[in-house]
Amino acid sequence: MIQIEYILIISAVMMFAGIFGFLTRRSTLAILLSIELMLNSADLNFAVFNRMLYPNGHEGYFFALFGIAIAAAESAVAIAIMINIYRLLKDITVDKLEKMKW
Incomplete structure (x- = not known):
């Protein structure tokens, strides 16, 4: 049986990889994947604890x-929003989202 500490280390690595990806990526799809990685890390913690x-x-x-x-x-919902952004701006990078503000 795998020890709980090893699974918690994997969960921590997943969380930090998600945070790093969220803070450094420009594409909204990459940001969404980083958020999903953080959510999966939290789910893994629920099961381990x-x-x-x-x-x-x-x-x-x-x-x-x-x-x-x-x-x-x-x-x-996020993918639907990304599709609408792409239809309006023809690009899904975060830098172009200034046009969608008030």
Whole structure:
């Protein structure tokens, strides 16, 4: 069985990779992927802490499943917004989004 510390290290690496990608990317699609990476890291933490604190419980797994459903809905809305941005500006980089402000 894999030790919990190793899974938490993987989760921390995923979170930092997501934060780095969110702060350094210019494309809205790359930013969306970075956000998804951070959400998956949080879901992994839900499952690991459930295993550690309540070995026979399933609460953490239900939280992770709920988080995955929220991430899927967020991705669908974000991709719809990106399609509209591309239709208006013919580019999906963050630098061009100044035109969409008030």
